[in-house]
Amino acid sequence: MNKIIVLYKRPAGKPALGDFKTEIEDVPTADDGEVLLKTRYVSVDPYLRGRMNDEESYIPPFELNKPLQSGIIAEVVDSNNTLFKVGDFVLGNLDWKEYQVSNGKGLRTIPNDPAYLTAHLGILGMTGMTAYLGLTKIGAPKPGETIVVSGAAGAVGSVVGQVGKLLGCRVVGLAGSDEKVELLKSKFHFDEAINYKTTTDLSAAIKTACPAGVDVYFDNVGGPISDAVLNNINKHARIPLCGAISLYNAAEPVLGPYIQPVLVKKSALIQGFIIGDFAAHLPEATKQLTSWLMEGKLTYSETIYEGFDHITQAFLALFEGSNEGKMIVKI
């Protein structure tokens, strides 16, 4: 028997367990040209929340009563496709199923090196590329400039901070617990880190942490945290806007001060982006991040849940900020 997780209801506000349903079907068989895949590691990411709404976005919404999808590492357990053999590990945007068949389209074989296997869902995968390309292509930091990162202890933010340091910048991280703040400084070598939950005047704290002002703000969260950073940007600041996790679950638009006046005053740039905007630069990003990782210049954190039945919980936990680094479910 084969378990699958489908979207049962579109979440109203924050997603809940009842929005998802586990169904049972027969394990499928691989026809000519197909492979049978066994799911090994499932990536859960904040952007999936957007696909749960019934609205046009950069990717089509999930359909009700159809399986959810995300980045998955699977093992080939049967193959009628000459490009893949039994025992291969592949990466793809796959269904939340224990077993599934694929014609191989969109699958990429990855080395089964236990030390770096899950890195392909994180620092060498979508989140690492997003961090590297958003920072370098939009933020374009120059050595000596100051970078602020929100969601700094997350899968994207922790890479942004490390890459910023490798590029010779001062890096300040914003995160939601003292443990994360400590981790940013000790493990990821941020120059400063601020717990936005316990800081009364975040804007003033950012000012203290960034005596020369903020040149690049890598924004994962939006909302009031970003307002506090905007208070401190320098002339010609660049803001790669990667996500807005603080606003994803709002049933109604959240209100805050209009940001146009500060953007005009500072000749500042905000650029929303997804990794697909930089498809042409993926090889360059992969090469650079792999090289830094192998040289020991980059590190990463993972929060690993275990068991197919915990995929949904892992996803929900993202919105509690309970993950450190990349959230992954090991099956």
Place this chain on the structure above:
Amino acid sequence: MNKIIVLYKRPAGKPALGDFKTEIEDVPTADDGEVLLKTRYVSVDPYLRGRMNDEESYIPPFELNKPLQSGIIAEVVDSNNTLFKVGDFVLGNLDWKEYQVSNGKGLRTIPNDPAYLTAHLGILGMTGMTAYLGLTKIGAPKPGETIVVSGAAGAVGSVVGQVGKLLGCRVVGLAGSDEKVELLKSKFHFDEAINYKTTTDLSAAIKTACPAGVDVYFDNVGGPISDAVLNNINKHARIPLCGAISLYNAAEPVLGPYIQPVLVKKSALIQGFIIGDFAAHLPEATKQLTSWLMEGKLTYSETIYEGFDHITQAFLALFEGSNEGKMIVKI
């Protein structure tokens, strides 16, 4: 005797007559290397409001009890500077004084052609360059794309729309009266124009006027008008952010829906700018706009107040939206 207008109080919210004071001094005399200038035309512009606040911005704030300044066309009435002779007309960022001396620094001689004299304060001056460079360098519209312009009947907006048409785009203007809407269509050849004050559902009206969505939004106003446009932007939209006149007079930050989610969803770019950001491109812009103007491909409107004593009123009228095109005071 020489009249001068000084900033008497920093405006709280919308500026009022009492924030300004007219003072009398002796007419100065030109020393060695100096010229004596008689003010002929004074430009009043929304951006001056920002300089009246006591806060750091892209230009230093005006000082209390010191003369205000703006773009001015003056006549040389006495000269001890070999670069200027009596009767020359010059353009510069000058004090609000009937007469003033200058060492010539920052002054540019302009042809005393009555047909185009004031154009040097508008379409061939700061506002025209701002329109052309913001649209082409940030908006980068491609033929067939749709451009929406807010503050469309203003000095910048009316040039943006015309340049957009010359570049082969569909152009839709937002303005605050039926007369302006009519003018945009009849005189400036906008494809559509919308009176945002009388339209109940502005977002829906923009959708109707832009069946293929909005690729470039040239934003002069910020606030709820901009929110309505943001509802209709296409993937990879570009938003040159030139001003935020709807928010300049607010004593407290004005609240609206956070815009980060739509920017992420659409991979959209907002770039605040001032003309100085594109200093290297000013010759190219001057050449192109002059050429189009001489070929009769561009036109412009001016609202002319008369008399030195009416400079302040003309400035205040900008915030009532009572001007069509460039607001100028003829002395």
